[in-house]
Structure formats: C-alpha cells, structure tokens
Amino acid sequence: MLVxxxxxxxxxxxxxxxxxxxxxxxxxxxxxxxxxxVNAMSxxxxxxxxxQFKEENEHLFYxxxxxxxxxxxLNTGLNLGxxxxxxxxxxxxxxxxxxxxxxxxANVKVIESGQKVCGGKRPTxxxxxxxxxxxxxxxxxxxxxxxxxxxxxxxxxxxxxSVFQGMYHKDVVDTVGYFDExxxxxxxxxxxxxxxxxxxxxxxxxxxxxxxxIRPTFTKMIQQKFANGYWIGLTSHVCRDSLSLFHFGPGVFxxxxxxxxxxxxxxxxxxxxVFGLYLLAVLGLSVFEISKQKFNPTLLLIPFIxxxxxxxxxxxxxxxxxxxxxxKKEYFDSEDKS
Numbered sequence: 001m002l003v004x005x006x007x008x009x010x011x012x013x014x015x016x017x018x019x020x021x022x023x024x025x026x027x028x029x030x031x032x033x034x035x036x037x038v039n040a041m042s043x044x045x046x047x048x049x050x051x052q053f054k055e056e057n058e059h060l061f062y063x064x065x066x067x068x069x070x071x072x073x074l075n076t077g078l079n080l081g082x083x084x085x086x087x088x089x090x091x092x093x094x095x096x097x098x099x100x101x102x103x104x105x106a107n108v109k110v111i112e113s114g115q116k117v118c119g120g121k122r123p124t125x126x127x128x129x130x131x132x133x134x135x136x137x138x139x140x141x142x143x144x145x146x147x148x149x150x151x152x153x154x155x156x157x158x159x160x161x162s163v164f165q166g167m168y169h170k171d172v173v174d175t176v177g178y179f180d181e182x183x184x185x186x187x188x189x190x191x192x193x194x195x196x197x198x199x200x201x202x203x204x205x206x207x208x209x210x211x212x213x214i215r216p217t218f219t220k221m222i223q224q225k226f227a228n229g230y231w232i233g234l235t236s237h238v239c240r241d242s243l244s245l246f247h248f249g250p251g252v253f254x255x256x257x258x259x260x261x262x263x264x265x266x267x268x269x270x271x272x273x274v275f276g277l278y279l280l281a282v283l284g285l286s287v288f289e290i291s292k293q294k295f296n297p298t299l300l301l302i303p304f305i306x307x308x309x310x311x312x313x314x315x316x317x318x319x320x321x322x323x324x325x326x327x328k329k330e331y332f333d334s335e336d337k338s
Contacts, residue, residue, distance in 0.1 A: 001108055002062060003033050003167075004087030008069065008077030009095035010040035013049060014127070015213065018098060020053045024060065028105040034062045034087050038077040040069045062086075075187035079178040091167045098125060098211040099165075106208045107167040116172050116200050117192075119163025120208025121153060127213055135298040136221060138289050139305045140214045144282065160204040161244070162192040164212065172200055182331055185231035186242070193242035218305065222312045229313035233320015237328040250310050251317030253278070282306050 005023065009016060023035060037050045050066050058064040065084060069077045082090050089111055093099060110118040126137040139145050166188075176198050179187040192202055215221040232247045260271035286303040293299055320327075 001032060001089060001112065002087040003028070003089050003091055003104055003108060004036055004081075004085030005033060005091045005093055005104070006036045006038070006078060006081035006085065007093045007095055008038040008040060008074055008081060009042065009046050009050075010072060011042045011044045011046055012095040013042075013045040015095055015097075016046060016049045016053075019093065019095065020049070020057075022099045022101065022103070024057060025101045026104050027102045028108060030060045031062055033104060034085065035064045036081040036085050037064070037066045038069050038081045039066065040072040040074075040077055071181075073181070073184050075179040075183060076181050078187070079181060082173060082178055087170065089167050089169050090173060092165055093210075094165060094212060096213050097165065098213070100209065103208070103210055106205070110203060110205045110208065111167060111169055115203040115205075116169045117163070117166055117195060118203045118205055118208065119166040120205050120210070122164035123153070123209070123211055124214045125211045126216070128216055131296045131298045132218075132301075133216065135296075135301060136218065136305065137214055138293065138299075139302055139309065140221075142285060142289055142302075142306070144285055144306050144310070154204065155206060157203070157205045157207075159201050161196065161202065162188060163202055163204060165210050166192075166202070168195075172198075176200070180239075182334065183231070183235060183239075185228060186235040186239075189235065189242040189247075190239050193239065218308075221305075222308060225309045225312040226316035229316025229318075230320040230323075231316075233317040233322075234324045234327045236321065237324035238331045248317065250314035251321065252314075254311060254314030254318060 007016075007019065023033070024030070026033065035053075037053070039047045039050060047066075047068075054064040054066055063086075067080050067084060069080050071077075078092060089108070091104065091107060106120070107118055124137060124140050126133045172195060176191070176194050180190045181187075183190050195202060215224050229250060232243060233251065236243060236248070256274060257271070260274060264271055282303050286306065289302055290299045
C-alpha cells in the first residue's frame, strides 16, 4: 500500500529535522512512502531544509515532492498536498509534531484491517528543558488544559468524532473532497464531520501514537488559545454540528461571568458563587498537579496560567460569535459564487 505523507510547514526550521529523521527510520517500507512537503512561503530555512531532504533522501522513498503554497494557510496547504498525492492513503503529519518509527506501519495495519480513517493517541511534549516550559506543559496536559478531548487520550480503541494526524483512505477523499479552505483553524472539525456525514467512521486505535509540541512560550500559548476560541466562535455560525459542547465551555463561562457582573447591583452572591467554585476547581487541580512534581517556584504559576488560557479561549470565542454574523454572510456568499 502506497502512503502519501503530507507535511505543510511555515517557519518550522526548528522542528523539521526531527520529522525528517523519523521518516527515514520508519519501519514501514520506505519505497511505499511518498513524502509530499508543502512550504507555506516560509521566511526561515524551512524551504532549504525541504530541498536538502529531497536531494539527499529521495532515492530512499517512492518519491519526494516539494510544493509552494502562496496562500500560506494550513488547510490550503493540505489540499495542495492531497491533490498532488499518488498514494492509496493520505497521512497528515503536523510539522510541529514528533512521530515514532512505527507510526506509518501502525496506521497502515489499521487501514488494512478494514477501517477507512484512523488515528491514535496525541500526548503533548515540550521542546525546551527549563522549568517554566515544563510548567506550561503541565497545564496543557492537565484536565483543565487541552487534553480532555477523547481523541487525545484513551486506552480503548473505538470510533470517535475526530483524530489528530489522521490517515485517510483515498476512497474517503474521493467521496468527501478536501478541507474547507474558508476555515483556517477548524478545518479538522469540519472535515471529520463531513466524513461522518458521508457514512464513514473514524477509528481511534491505541496502537497509533504521535506527539505534538506545545507552544514554547506563555505569550504564544495565549495567542494560540485566543485564535482557537475565535475560530470556534466563527465556525459555530456556519457548521455548528462539527463542534461539541466541550468547545463552547470557556466562551459560555466568560459570558456567564459578564452577565453576573451586570447583576451585581442587585446581588453579588451569584457572581461570587460561580467564580468562587471555578477558583476552587482551578486551585484544587493545581495543588494536585504540583504534588506530582519535584517542586520549583514556577509551579506556583499553574493556577494563573490555567485562568489565563481559559479566559483567552473564552474571549476569543465571544469575539468569534460577534464577528461570526459577517463571517457567515461572506462564507455562504463565496459558496454561491463558486
């Protein structure tokens, strides 16, 4: 079975060498692997690293293609890669990730067993070794971070709504089409919803595992959470069924606090009760996480980081809800024109 590995990258010079080394060491026959690299007009050495990889290693693989994506976004890059893939299956690999040597082989075994779309565990990892970076990672992996989604953890193989770094049989892509290029950050949600809507199932298999690097700084993490929330808000206007209640939690929470703040002339009790219970949950989880670690002062920042990412995501969602009315009009107007 020929597998087309699609990697779309923008300024990923710090991460690509590790991905490339992992590809060369895959247990799956390299001659059955096509590597499709999409450069989103990077301004660092990303394109040069791609060129070097192709020059030095193309003879090992079925082939190595390098494509330039002037539109720069991930969804357009994935579509460009898929459209230029020759494989029986398309495997999406995030440039910001780490894959073990058996990653492709594990995916192929699941597809050969009869599944059409599959993926597996997605723990997060951190590149830096300093204490604060490790603290950011603790927050990301916590129950109130980003690891509650059912496709990121779990010890039971089962059908799920979505997967990280999915492998898609060509039959699925031929039937469903490509990623929605109007959804910049929620393309996976919408695509997997469309896959399920077309009668296919998405299989989560515990034999498959890959790792995603978290954002390396507090500022970048906050920016990521805000942008994620913003696109959840926008997407809720055009494809609400592709999202779960989990996605709306921070936005609903922030709206609730705002409403209760407006009611404080009548009574402070509702606001204090809701926010107090939230703080208790955050502090309780923070103490639990700190107790599992060898102490360092940055661990004391865990509750503050948790609160910051929740509010960044929630405020982003609210902004998306507000701007979503105009986005919805533009979204469907562009569909009518096409």
